[in-house]
Amino acid sequence: MKTILPDASLDQIFRTARTYYGWSDRTVEEKTLRDLYDLLKWGPTSANSSPARFVWVRSEEGKEQLAALAMERNRAKILAAPVTVIVGNDLAFSNNLSKLMPINTDAIRAALAPAPVAEATAARNGTLQGAYLIIAARALGLDCGPMSGFDNHGVDVAFFEGTRIKSNFICSLGYGDDASLFPRMPRLAFEEAGRFA
């Protein structure tokens, strides 16, 4: 029987969760990152295509390489974070379909083969998986600092050379320092964001 999660959980994941770029000294254990992937991987993607790929940048060398490819205002944020994950979309995601979608694989692979379809599928589902990453991280008590202000091509060359993976966004992970927060911005009301039809 499914239940509504307790308010404290909904607060932690959504209502009081914030975007962080300042961090406490608490270490992010490798096990936590593995637990994070083991949660986010269950989020749905079309044809179970699972196109997102992740580079967990945690070494000083990796952080410096990534920071050098970021917009000026994001550099210090990357260097300060315990981990910054690069979320990429693998345009060659179809190679895994025989494992991920063993039923009707050939027909699905053919339907997804045209370049515009493959690109849209990778972008749509890879971005969804990036959102699952943020939700799963918060569910595990981590805080997130997503960023799109970086040189995508440069990151692709530095971190995804020899593959068909294209960087989407990056997301710092850690235990946030509340002192680094700005006042929260509002969100659109139900009626502003949508309508019934």
Ligand SMILES: Cc1cc2nc3c(=O)[nH]c(=O)nc-3n(C[C@H](O)[C@H](O)[C@H](O)COP(=O)(O)O)c2cc1C
């Ligand atoms: C995909 C994405 C890209 C973002 N890019 C940047 C960025 O490059 N630099 C930055 O300082 N903030 C960036 N942000 C942070 C957003 O401005 C922030 O998450 C939003 O204002 C909500 O803040 P809140 O969670 O504290 O309410 C990005 C957020 C997302 C989801």
